[in-house]
Amino acid sequence: GQQLNQSPQSMFIQEGEDVSMNCTSSSIFNTWLWYKQDPGEGPVLLIALYKAGELTSNGRLTAQFGITRKDSFLNISASIPSDVGIYFCAGQLYNTDKLIFGTGTRLQVFP
Amino acid sequence: GAVVSQHPSRVICKSGTSVKIECRSLDFQATTMFWYRQFPKQSLMLMATSNEGSKATYEQGVEKDKFLINHASLTLSTLTVTSAHPEDSSFYICSARGFQPTNEKLFFGSGTQLSVL
Numbered sequence A: 001g002q003q004l005n006q007s008p009q010s011m012f013i014q015e016g017e018d019v020s021m022n023c024t025s026s027s028i029f030n031t032w033l034w035y036k037q038d039p040g041e042g043p044v045l046l047i048a049l050y051k052a053g054e055l056t057s058n059g060r061l062t063a064q065f066g067i068t069r070k071d072s073f074l075n076i077s078a079s080i081p082s083d084v085g086i087y088f089c090a091g092q093l094y095n096t097d098k099l100i101f102g103t104g105t106r107l108q109v110f111p
Numbered sequence B: 001g002a003v004v005s006q007h008p009s010r011v012i013c014k015s016g017t018s019v020k021i022e023c024r025s026l027d028f029q030a031t032t033m034f035w036y037r038q039f040p041k042q043s044l045m046l047m048a049t050s051n052e053g054s055k056a057t058y059e060q061g062v063e064k065d066k067f068l069i070n071h072a073s074l075t076l077s078t079l080t081v082t083s084a085h086p087e088d089s090s091f092y093i094c095s096a097r098g099f100q101p102t103n104e105k106l107f108f109g110s111g112t113q114l115s116v117l
Helices: none
Strands: A005-007 A010-014 A019-024 A031-037 A044-049 A055-058 A061-065 A071-076 A085-092 A099-101 A105-110 B004-007 B010-013 B019-025 B032-038 B045-051 B067-073 B076-081 B090-097 B106-108 B112-116
Touching: A010 A019, A019 A085, A031 A061, A031 A071, A044 A055, A044 A061, A044 A071, A071 A085, A099 B045, B004 B090, B010 B019, B019 B032, B019 B090, B019 B112, B032 B067, B032 B076, B045 B067, B076 B090
Parallel strands: A010 A105, B010 B112
Antiparallel strands: A005 A019, A019 A071, A031 A044, A031 A085, A055 A061, A061 A071, A085 A099, A085 A105, B004 B019, B019 B076, B032 B045, B032 B090, B067 B076, B090 B106, B090 B112
16 A cells, blocks of 8 residues: 655654654645554544645644645654654545555654 | 544454454544554554445455445444454554544544454
8 A cells, every 4th residue: 555755764862852754755645644653552643734835833743744745744842751652644635535644753762 | 522432452363253343433423434454563554444324445455355344323333354364463443534524533543453363
């Protein structure tokens, strides 16, 4: 099945550091979403982006919908231990309900 | 916020048996539900789209006779893995969309870990 390219694959950072991850696609998406998944759980929506160029924040998280509509990034500022988990981007094609997920970024935060 | 309940959270079965997984929208009516499969350390892959009152739409490469989907009501969709084999062992996740056509109305269940011995 189709997947989005997400990088980096994993990150090991110290508490307090900022984090940046991105997602790219060869297809244009109507909507970009960012999710966090804890082990053994379903993904939880962090941020939703609906317009090209849109920049949206949710607390320490900031995400942007790329101008070309083929990419998105997620930044986490001042990371804390509970930020540990796997982050997935997801793109939604125009006029469908289907989500195409990225390959995931595994984040580990050390105190 | 809206809740999607998935049951069971974990199931272990013998090879050749069938397993049913339920996905319920607890406080909203879900016209559409989606079933995903996630292998260890991999991403979520869409298996099928379940529409209330009609046949499910399966993604390419997903066997409809092996993964039976029933969406008999606006709050319940079931996925039955028939004649399960060890290679079917995976984390299965459902999501549900309500009537509002926005992405914030798409909610995920907590997943079912299937282990086939």
